[in-house]
Ligand SMILES: Nc1ncnc2c1ncn2[C@@H]1O[C@H](COP(=O)(O)OP(=O)(O)O)[C@@H](O)[C@H]1O
């Protein structure tokens with residue numbers, strides 16, 4: 001059952017700023033959907049449209065099967081958790097959590113029961129008499145979540161709820177939110193700009209760019225088949241290497257002379273092939289993508305590079321390399337033991353092979369339905 005559906009949802013602020021531009025998505029019941037994207041891409045505006053904190057300019061919002069465009073926030077059955085917690089400083093934790101239920105004029109016993117249940121779920125029973133200023137950041141965030149839980153909403157909305165916490169606490173709270181969501185069977189829209197948080201929490205991920213959806217899918221499908229260079233840069237850490245190539249039919253060349261063979265996949269449009277047959281298509285600018293995890297040290301490897309810098313992460317190391325003729329560095333994630341065994345250091349000349357998929361994007365940075373394969377050694381120089 002769909003909990004929430006958006007059809008061409010849009011928001012233009014007074015002054016003309018188009019912050020959300022035609023969002024189409026469906027949140028299934030019990031699904032945790034993470035919305036991710038750079039600062040300013042419209043994530044908060046999108047959540048505020050769903051919550052009813054901003055008016056919808058165009059399109060439709062349906063919550064639990066009912067058109068919700070004109071419903072008051074309190075009637076939408078959603079509860080929002082904010083980055084800055086937004087707790088009432090002069091109220092106790094209990095009163096903060098009970099506030100919405102008091103407004104609804106629920107019986108006193110029911111309020112007490114629901115607040116206590118939520119407090120137990122979150123492990124904050126001992127804090128109910130305290131004021132927000134007597135709590136740590138993590139505890140305040142739990143109270144903010146508790147306040148959402150007691151309302152038993154159809155949809156939880158989270159706007160960067162962990163951004164104010166330190167790194168260790170962020171990891172812990174991330175796990176707690178996931179556990180809680182599964183226990184409650186809750187439907188959630190969760191906004192973050194942190195791609196690790198996004199990858200680890202999401203059932204499905206929505207990547208936003210300039211108010212629009214750039215791509216939507218499971219975290220692994222976005223990692224494995226990014227629809228554009230934008231998604232490829234955003235999902236995965238460290239980011240995918242993106243190298244400029246010139247692409248003509250069946251073949252892509254790197255500035256240093258390395259050649260790639262590219263097989264058209266079934267999915268590629270016939271029109272494109274026909275056009276190519278008509279006139280020998282000129283080489284076009286394109287982008288070759290390879291993930292740092294998919295490069296390995298290999299004396300027969302196709303990429304002859306200079307090792308410029310090593311960052312030791314513990315088990316692995318990031319090797320920042322320089323390809324001849326290219327300004328963009330090539331990053332490889334290699335087992336530290338391999339680097340040490342080969343006694344490599346900054347300045348070493350090494351060869352890297354590819355151990356995974358290569359991605360190809362067109363001049364507009366959209367994914368090409370072509371499989372790329374390296375065919376010639378880096379030593380071959382083509383004019
Ligand atoms: N109340 C507002 N009035 C006008 N423009 C706004 C308002 N709120 C946000 N914006 C603009 O809308 C765009 C999206 O903002 P926002 O939704 O806050 O993005 P995000 O949460 O992804 O950082 C930005 O360009 C921002 O400056």
Ligand SMILES: [Mg+2]
Pocket residue numbers: 043044045
């Ligand atoms: Mg925001």
